Amino acid sequence: MDATLHDDVVRVGDDARQRFYDSRGYGRPLDGNRLELAPVEAAHLLSRGDLDDIDGMEFREFLAETGAALAFVVYKDLRDRGFYLSPAREEWPGVSDADGIDFVVYPRGKGPTDGDVEYRIRVIGERERVAAASLGDVVLAVVDEDGDLTYFDTDDDPDVGGTDDYIPPEGLDADLLSDRVVCYESPDEVYENGFYGQRLFGRNAEEGPLQLSLIEGAYLARRGVIDVDDEEVVALARDVEGDRFDRRLKTYAALRDAGSVPKSGFKFGADFRVYTDFETVSSLSHSADLVRVVTPDHAFFPRDLSLDVRLAGGVRKRMVFALTDANDGIDWLSVARLTP
DSSP: OOEEEETTEEEEOTTHIIIIIIHHOOSEEOSTTOEEEOHHHHHHHHHHTSSOOBTTBOHHHHHHHHTOHHHHHHHHHHHHTTOOEEEOOTTSTTOSOOTTOSEEEOOTTOOTTSOOOSEEEEEEETTOOEEGGGOSSEEEEEEOTTSOEEEEEEESSOOOOOSOOOOOOSOBOEEEOSSSEEETTOOHHHHHTTOOSEETTOTTOSSSOEEEOHHHHHHHHHTTSBSSOHHHHHHHHHHHHTTHHHHHHHHHHHHHHTTOEEEEOGGGTSSEEEESSOSOGGGOOOOOEEEEEEOTTOEEOHHHHHHHHHHHHHTTOEEEEEEEOTTSOEEEEEEEEEOO
């Protein structure tokens, strides 16, 4: 079968359309029975023995010529899992948007002409950085140095709202200390119904002062709940962690205002652990999300992303990133391990 490489596509004659496109979803049909293949598709057919050579190049030489090795690992894995998939090239069958992705994967049993898409795949190596803002509605396929694959499903529209509707009273007496705010005459409901702060006398104490984090203190001070100057709280917090505090405070406020209850995520290496189904501390269930606050221009190293997602999955929580500009909005991104 005649196969030649032209400008980053492989053209195949004879009965290629019937053999490869009509029956197995490879490539893009040309006139007659000819077919156009992306290099990774051609490499897969070479590896299977369905093509003998391309311009005299066998599998080894063709991989070196085209640099398709990384994409080949993902393509073959998904084919082995029973999927048809197309390289994301404009105007190819089944591809409506090729921006920022490498493959369009169709549901099992379907192909390029059926109009359904199961996954949109982006391929990277473990040493490549990927911009957080470029993720969402895409599956990240990371090929590590051993050639093993990890898939991450990313969603840029996760629901971060909750069920909490508690409104605390105003004008509570409080003091700003070195790294926290202490509320001395706080009604029990502020802790029990709103889960603000922690008992200063210990978790088993049923009453007494509340110690509030600087995040909680700034949030409550701005709303008049405690009689501490919110600007003093923010200034102290900026001395401790710089403008990162402003971004964390903005994220905290957004979660609270959406009905979720954020608390320190220190134990999990995150900014917040978040309760989305909350009534009272007495009936507290496990937190649902871990939230890490990053800048809008943040870029992930795949190894760090894998660490966050693995930890969240290990404690049965969703990993959410808040791409936060202190003076602008928040873009939310959730990331989870995926087995196609």
